[in-house]
Amino acid sequence: MSAILSAMDLTKIYLVGPGVRALERVSLEIEEGEFVALTGPSGSGKSTLLHILGGLERPTYGEVRLAGRSYSSLAAAELARIRLRRIGFVYQRFHLITELDALENVAIPMLLAGVRRAEAVARARELLEQVGMGARLRHYPYQLSGGEQQRVAIARALANRPDVVLCDEPTGSLDRRTADAILDLLQALHLAGQTIVIATHDPAVMERAGRIVRIADGRIAGDERVRKVVNT
Numbered sequence: 001m002s003a004i005l006s007a008m009d010l011t012k013i014y015l016v017g018p019g020v021r022a023l024e025r026v027s028l029e030i031e032e033g034e035f036v037a038l039t040g041p042s043g044s045g046k047s048t049l050l051h052i053l054g055g056l057e058r059p060t061y062g063e064v065r066l067a068g069r070s071y072s073s074l075a076a077a078e079l080a081r082i083r084l085r086r087i088g089f090v091y092q093r094f095h096l097i098t099e100l101d102a103l104e105n106v107a108i109p110m111l112l113a114g115v116r117r118a119e120a121v122a123r124a125r126e127l128l129e130q131v132g133m134g135a136r137l138r139h140y141p142y143q144l145s146g147g148e149q150q151r152v153a154i155a156r157a158l159a160n161r162p163d164v165v166l167c168d169e170p171t172g173s174l175d176r177r178t179a180d181a182i183l184d185l186l187q188a189l190h191l192a193g194q195t196i197v198i199a200t201h202d203p204a205v206m207e208r209a210g211r212i213v214r215i216a217d218g219r220i221a222g223d224e225r226v227r228k229v230v231n232t
Contacts, residue, residue, distance in 0.1 A: 005030040010062035022048040035190040040215035050199040088157030092169040094149040096141040103137040109159040127155035147178035167198040
């Protein structure tokens, strides 16, 4: 196995008052095809780590590499291009564009990446069918339940065939039954070969993950592989 995502000596200091150290010299390698849960108490730094891994924030010190290429210090435009094309994000609050229907929400990352409209729409339709939303293509976010919106968000995250999908508390705002259905979907994607990293408090996520990385006080407090990586 090779590392698809690597963090080396990441430190993040927020300049609030005397300064808050959210991360302290964190090093981590995510192998291709892994399903990793980042867990820890609120304020431990797990979401900060996820955001830095995905290029949403920059580390104060340290380096992040995607497929061996350093990108944490790139210019903003180049970093945005990498996020668009190579990293998929799924958030707790979905972040769908309210003025667009499900099909358009999934197509837009591809259109921004320069994919022809007909091809983008066809792939968006295929992805929505894959996540069980084939009958809701033309529904707007306000017409969808929380679980349905999260399915659309997952389809959107997959739009540009990313190297890794990063999820920040994807089940946090869902009821247990809906959350388990979303976890079934994420696990199915993992079994198909997708690399997935989830920041979570949810014990059910940790039961599904093949690796659990525990964060405490901005440091890695534990790193356990609990079952073999599945990569087809």
